Amino acid sequence: MKVMISAFIAALLIATAAPMVLNQFGWSSAAQTSSESVRLD
Incomplete structure (x- = not known):
């Protein structure tokens, strides 16, 4: 029981x-799938 x-x-x-x-x-999945190069239109 103790175990x-x-x-x-x-x-x-x-x-x-x-x-x-x-x-x-x-x-984390957020750290692996995100990158610093992001297009902002």
Whole structure:
């Protein structure tokens, strides 16, 4: 039972920390699909 609870806590921590860590590395889809050369008509 303790192992299952600790696994749930670990999964929640990973799920909450992953977006922040990935945004720091620039691995978001917005960072990869956007560019600085944009046409403004």
